[in-house]
Amino acid sequence: MRRLETTLSGIFLGTLGSAFVAASAFAEGTGADGSADGFPDPAAGWDHLWKEVLTDITVIGVVFMIAALYMLIKFRAKSPDQVGGGRKLTAAQAVAWALIPASLFMADDFFLAANGWTQWNVQRRVPANAMEIKVTGQQWYWSFEYPDGTETDQLVVPIGQPIVLRMSSDDVIHSFGMPAYRVTEDVMPGRITYIWFNPDKPMDTVVTCREFCGMNHSVMYTKVRAVPQKDYEAWLKKQAAAG
Ligand SMILES: [Cu+2]
Numbered sequence: 001m002r003r004l005e006t007t008l009s010g011i012f013l014g015t016l017g018s019a020f021v022a023a024s025a026f027a028e029g030t031g032a033d034g035s036a037d038g039f040p041d042p043a044a045g046w047d048h049l050w051k052e053v054l055t056d057i058t059v060i061g062v063v064f065m066i067a068a069l070y071m072l073i074k075f076r077a078k079s080p081d082q083v084g085g086g087r088k089l090t091a092a093q094a095v096a097w098a099l100i101p102a103s104l105f106m107a108d109d110f111f112l113a114a115n116g117w118t119q120w121n122v123q124r125r126v127p128a129n130a131m132e133i134k135v136t137g138q139q140w141y142w143s144f145e146y147p148d149g150t151e152t153d154q155l156v157v158p159i160g161q162p163i164v165l166r167m168s169s170d171d172v173i174h175s176f177g178m179p180a181y182r183v184t185e186d187v188m189p190g191r192i193t194y195i196w197f198n199p200d201k202p203m204d205t206v207v208t209c210r211e212f213c214g215m216n217h218s219v220m221y222t223k224v225r226a227v228p229q230k231d232y233e234a235w236l237k238k239q240a241a242a243g
Pocket of ligand 1: 174175209210211212213214217218220
């Protein structure tokens with residue numbers, strides 16, 4: 001019986017250990033920063049981390065569920081008056097049963113936290129070749145100022161180049177959120193905040209305000225269009241001529 005228990009706990013911990021290794025290998029295979037054009041991409045990095053978290057909690061959940069079900073069935077009371085006759089764990093065994101699984105969880109937590117920290121640094125470090133666009137939040141609309149001074153109420157950006165937004169508010173606190181690019185940042189009066197993103201394919205998405213900013217907060221959204229470079233230039237020329 002004792003040998004059986006030792007073998008079972010060995011299998012259980014061994015499975016858990018290999019599951020972690022497998023999960024990390026799976027996560028590494030997709031490329032930690034998702035960089036295709038020579039600079040890391042915050043959106044790809046956050047997606048990757050999310051996938052990693054889901055994988056880890058799924059593996060942990062399934063392994064523990066199987067172990068729990070096995071023990072529930074194996075050691076169930078077979079008749080109402082049955083008295084358990086289990087062997088008591090020694091102090092060392094009890095400590096090991098508590099510490100080893102807890103350490104495995106903590107190792108995964110630290111691993112995910114370290115990945116999150118790396119990702120945060122990617123999000124904060126603007127690539128040197130980023131194109132800058134100024135963003136102003138007002139109750140209740142966004143305005144954008146391009147490098148040539150053109151101002152618009154839509155965000156249009158060329159693909160294949162990182163874009164940095166330098167943002168401020170004319171009145172209250174807003175928050176500039178672009179779900180498709182996985183970035184959000186507060187926009188405040190008297191202060192310049194920034195986000196950068198990497199539009200890598202033509203796509204029409206939205207930016208919404210993500211901080212309640214008054215009566216019409218819910219309509220404070222506009223289009224974000226990522227277009228090929230030549231379309232961007234043509235669009236900008238048209239805007240400049242119109243303005
Ligand atoms: Cu708002």
